[in-house]
Amino acid sequence: MSLLRRPSSAAEPGPEESAVRAALGTVLDPEIRRPITELGMVGSLEVSTTGAVLVQVLLTTSGCPLRDTLERDVTAAVMRVEGVRAVRVDLGVMDDGQRSRLRDVLRGPGGERDVPFARPRSLTRVYCVASGKGGVGKSTLTVNLAVAMARDGLRVGLVDADVHGFSVPGMLGTTDRPVKIDDVVIPPVAHGVKVISMGMVVPDGQPVMHRGPLLHRALQQFLTEVHFGDLDVLLLDMPPGTGDVPISAAQLLPGSELLVVTTPQPAAADVAHRSGGLAARTGQGVVGVVENMSWLPMPDGSRLEVFGSGGGAAVAERLSRGSETPVPLLAQVPMDVAVREGGDAGTPVVLAAPDSPAALVLSDLARTLGRRARGLAGRPLGVVPV
Known part of the structure; x- marks a missing residue:
């Protein structure tokens, strides 16, 4: 509970309840990143003529870990309303019915479990x-691209799909x-990025011993049960x-689409070509190649x-030969002690x-990938035969 007052003025009119509700609509839940009014998180509201x-x-x-943040944001938003002189925030907890309604808001009525990013109308890259x-340096590259895109104002999600060798939480x-929330999972947000990793659900030091079917299931749960929202x-x-x-x-x-990461040495490039060759077998596209640790x-x-x-360059050239469209070498990232220091410090x-x-190179690459339009493959065009 918080109580904040400001000096009163006899001439100042009391606040309008509609204005207070409008102010509450500007407060985002720090985990779900949607207005608390839209999520049904505002319970009772009392507005007196005295302000x-x-x-x-x-x-x-x-046990919401961000309750203090939410309380502070609500207080600040309401205090900006004309005529408000004191704000008190009481924190309660949703009952089963309210949580069920919240789940429907997040997932939609019926709770359909599919991969939202695989829907034909999805605009998420x-x-x-x-x-x-x-x-x-693949994980380091992924984390920096995600954070750079979020810094540039994009809505970004990150799935640590390396179930056995997860490292993303530490780097962030x-x-x-x-x-x-029932069967909906709300991912943590780090540096503006919504992120999920097996490292967030297993005890420290415990190995993940998954074989084929369980690996598929783990990735499927990350993509169907975790609510990333619109990305x-x-x-x-x-x-x-x-x-x-x-x-x-x-x-x-x-x-x-695949973004293939390699280092300059021929042995690594030869193996990286095989990874990019997977796209030809699965129907995925290859957006490009990134050469990491190019020079010091x-x-x-x-x-x-x-x-x-x-x-x-060799990987890009070999992948281009087996593709209908050229596969570019998008970036060459130099070796930099600051990269290692940043990863260790989170x-x-x-x-x-x-x-x-x-x-600088990573930021340019993030802008290049962030600005690309999603392809039309598999998307309805709104055209019908006549």
Whole structure:
């Protein structure tokens, strides 16, 4: 409960209830990112002629970790209404009926469980960030792209699809856990990105020992039970290789595109080509290739090519030969100590050191991918034969 007062003026009129409700409509739930009025989170509301306002806010769970944030935002919004002199916020908890209605608001009546990003009318751009082998910086790249896109104003979701080797929560610096409302899961938000990972649901240090069917099921749950809402971009951090999860992602998200990550050395490029070749078998497109750790900038301005050169261009050229459209080399990301430091600290380099060499390249790549229009494949065009 909070109580905030401001000095009164005898000439100041009392507030209108409609104005108070309109102000409450500007408050977003910090987890779901939708107005609390739309979610049924506003319970009773009392507005007195003296300017005192009592508002009841219903939390989805009694242990809501962001209750203080919600209380503060409600208080601030109502205090901006003309004539309001004091605000008191009482926090309650939704009952079963209210939670059920909230679930219907989030998922729609009937609670259909499908992959919203696979619907023909979905406008969300879906990128599966893939590599042929581990250690090429794929997760670091995915996290920085997601955060850079969110910083630029896009609505971004991130699925850590590396069920066995998850690392995204640590790189984003979040220890928050998803909130479950009946059978709807609300993902945590880190640096403006809605994110879900197996690392958020298993105890620290416990290995995930899933085989084929369970891996498919885990990815399916991430895509059907987690409520991301309307997104501009969904990024999937894929496990390396061409095994169960990449195949399942292609089946569950037929309109998705692969972003292939490699390093300059020929051995890594050869394996990365196989990962991109999966798209030809599954019907996915390849949006392009990113060469990571391309060189190390030296103090004198020269470049030290630690892992050789040409790997990214070679992968792009080989994938282009097997594709109907050219596959470009989208970016070459230099080695940068700030990248490692940002990942270890939980603040990605595009935020921690935005002017560093790697951050500049990653930010440009994020803008390129974020501006691309979703393809027309599988989407209804509103045309009927006559």
